[in-house]
Amino acid sequence: MPELPDVEVFKRYVESTSLHQDIQSVEVPGRGMLRGTSENRLVKSLKGNRFEAARRHGKYLFIQSGKAPWLVLHFGMSGFLKYGEKSGDEPDHVRLRISFSNGYKLLFDCQRKLGEIGLVEKVGDFIEEKGLGPDPLQPDFDLETFKEALGNTRGMIKSALMDQERLAGIGNIYSDEILFQAGIHPKTPADRLEEEDLERLFDKMVHRVLPKAVQAQADPERFPKDFLIPRRHGDGTCPRCGTQLDKIKVGGRTSYVCPSCQPA
DNA sequence: TTCCATGTTCCGCA
């Protein structure tokens, strides 16, 4: 679930549900997902404040509360947010529970606990410390920025797209989609791509795959008909030509490729 | 029971 489009949807979800309400209590059930901070400090800095703004960089979500540090969430492979009435049912693996004075609560559920919960003073410093590359949905992300981010790596293009220090936010699922839409094989060495390949890759990523995914609430069932993602767990055929998709390992990750639309 | 999973990090090897 949690690649750039998913996290962008979470950000909008927070903005539309959880801002400007008094934070009544903060709980960290089970513990184990806090990074660089303690439950005590988390509670102390959030309780009594209000969330005022949300930001996203790559797969990280940042939520600001008053003058306190920003709350940082990373969703790992299984994290998601759920806002609802305090008395309502909860999903099975709640790792953070924030209750508001209006009778509602914001839950962070993460079954596999591969995400993280933390606090940061400055978002910019956090991004720098992590060495995160530019976010492809930022307005100033242009073709030049993209080419610089890729650099002259000899590695496979899919691995380069997924490298968070080059680009922030692309993961296994969306790298497959972007490469499929651009008609490029994931194992192609990045430094062997032609100028027009790079332009097409940039265009599909920034102007089609990512925005369409966000628009569809990152829900594969709402994706355009020619998207590859729903076919991963569907019939496994190419949405464009009907060819049976190849399931291969690229950089250790399972990748779906149309042998006809994405020749090696 | 075994394999696999939308992520990140660390280690050894070429």
Place this chain on the structure above:
DNA sequence: TTGCGGAACATGGA
């Protein structure tokens, strides 16, 4: 130095 494969982390579903 760069890139890759594998393992680890934690947990559950097919």
